[in-house]
Amino acid sequence: MYELKEKEMIFVFTGPNGAGRRTVAEMSGSTLGIKQVISYTTRPPRANEVDGQDYHFLNPAQFFQAQQSGEFLEITEIDGNLYGIKHSDIEKKFQQQKGSLYLILNSHGAQHLKDAYGEHVVRIFIYADRNLVAKRLHDSGFSEEEIARQLSHYDEEMAYRSKCEHAFENIDLAHTVFDLTKALDSYLQRNLLELD
Template identity: 55%
Template structure:
């Protein structure tokens, strides 16, 4: 297991699918500059709006099995019959570039990292109400079966909010990203104020 150095931290963005967690994470990272993302590996099929190597690393079941047998995953979970995992080497190499990293994970993945690294992991819960989540998934092109699958665990996802270190209702993306950036900056003790 990768040992975090003194000033290294992991920010985990979690929440219901369609809440905007990945968009908020990316916006905060662009603003903070001291943070870089680690991309998960998955066996699920790529959706039309996704890019391999940017949204996920899309790999076969066999490739996932080999990586797992070789002990390459820091954490791995099964969601809706598909496998997801974060490779330890990716975490190590990203920390070599920046002082902290961020990941976009579901509840199970967030829990695993929290158990591994304790207070070094800050969970940021991004959420929106059910109708907003449905609307966003429709806008990005998810089909009804995918949306229904996501909604089947919406309530369980929302229940995770109470154990996260921070939670943000995401209705105005720019506002949410600004609030998240301020929180991260406090952890990293950065002064991001700019003069007009």
């Protein structure tokens, strides 16, 4: 496992699917110049997803081979699909860019990273109420069956909120990103200027 240096930080965005954690993470990462470590999954890509950008999509045999080789730091199973983060990807990102990186994970993955790296991990919980989540999933083109499957994890994911270092209700994206980047800057100690 990669040994984090004193000032290296991992920001983990978590929360229920449909609450906007990916959008918030990408906008905050872009604003603060923090790069993402992409997860691997055996789930087939959705219509708008790009391999290497949203996930690294592997078939089950490829995933199993990487698992047998000990390449994964953590593995989570959701609805019969496997998800994982590779040790080497975290190490490479820190070599390319000193300081910080971020990941987008469910509560199990977030807890696994916290257990592995302790105070170097800051969990950011992004949430919205169930009805708004359902509407966003619907507006994104998810089928009723897929929305029901996503919402079946809602309560379990929401229960993790109290364990996270920060929680933001994502009603207005711009406000969420603004408040979040201010919070993250305190860890980065770069003192972003307050702009009106």
